[in-house]
Amino acid sequence: MTLNRLRELQAGLFSAATELSQRLSSSCGKPDARDVIYVLERTPCDAEALCLLKNRNVAPKAKIDSYWLNKHDYVRQKLVEKFVNELHETQIPVELAVENQDFTVREDVQITIKGPDGMLKRKLAVEIKTGLGVNVQQLERLMCENDLVVLVRSVTGHVVALHSCRYAEFLIESLSEKVQRTRRLTEGHIFNVPGRHCHGCCNQACGHARTRRIGHLTTLRDEDFQSDLDLFLRTLPSTMKKATDCLIQELMSDALLARGAKP
Numbered sequence: 001m002t003l004n005r006l007r008e009l010q011a012g013l014f015s016a017a018t019e020l021s022q023r024l025s026s027s028c029g030k031p032d033a034r035d036v037i038y039v040l041e042r043t044p045c046d047a048e049a050l051c052l053l054k055n056r057n058v059a060p061k062a063k064i065d066s067y068w069l070n071k072h073d074y075v076r077q078k079l080v081e082k083f084v085n086e087l088h089e090t091q092i093p094v095e096l097a098v099e100n101q102d103f104t105v106r107e108d109v110q111i112t113i114k115g116p117d118g119m120l121k122r123k124l125a126v127e128i129k130t131g132l133g134v135n136v137q138q139l140e141r142l143m144c145e146n147d148l149v150v151l152v153r154s155v156t157g158h159v160v161a162l163h164s165c166r167y168a169e170f171l172i173e174s175l176s177e178k179v180q181r182t183r184r185l186t187e188g189h190i191f192n193v194p195g196r197h198c199h200g201c202c203n204q205a206c207g208h209a210r211t212r213r214i215g216h217l218t219t220l221r222d223e224d225f226q227s228d229l230d231l232f233l234r235t236l237p238s239t240m241k242k243a244t245d246c247l248i249q250e251l252m253s254d255a256l257l258a259r260g261a262k263p
């Protein structure tokens, strides 16, 4: 019941975001519902959020050293290979997709379990982090869209399983606040919330706006690059094993439950 409420609110947020996106238009075209959801998460200031949505090509794009992206793709590839090989032994019927675009989030790996009637029973997501940062807003969206999120931090070897039902109360409250804020903006009730984010804000008409120097691409020193790659390669096998074991264990418990539920 609680998870159903979560899904309802998720659909409600998407619909409120669609309505707001339709109200906004700019020379670069209208933002879509996902743009609205992502941008509102980026800033507590309504005025900055609207400015970002109306001028989507103005904000300087972050320069990312493709080393991090390559590592991410590599971990995903290794994990899927190992997981599918082990899954094959268990004979548990699941469907798998990489870079799956859901309503409000893209899953690195998504595993779906369907019943004999073809109806969706359970959705599991794997989120891979190859840097030290963890985007909690993204985790929240992943938990709203999936029954379970397995977070894999390859640099530290952490693997954690987050069951959405465990955090349902918090997720429902958070989604309700997001729906309320989105509707408030559609009705034109906008608040300026100044803070550190005023540095580099695209809303130059606001008296709080401050300029920010655009950062250059940061590269690792030779010794840091070596130690990062060394740690990554040494940690990866045990992290892959932990992540695969975690997923198989979750799927096995699901399969056992399904068998036990049969008359």
Ligand code: SF4
Pocket: 045, 046, 047, 048, 192, 193, 194, 195, 197, 198, 201, 202, 203, 206, 207, 208, 209, 210
């Ligand atoms: S400058 Fe600050 S207060 Fe003004 S719109 Fe931007 S973020 Fe909001």
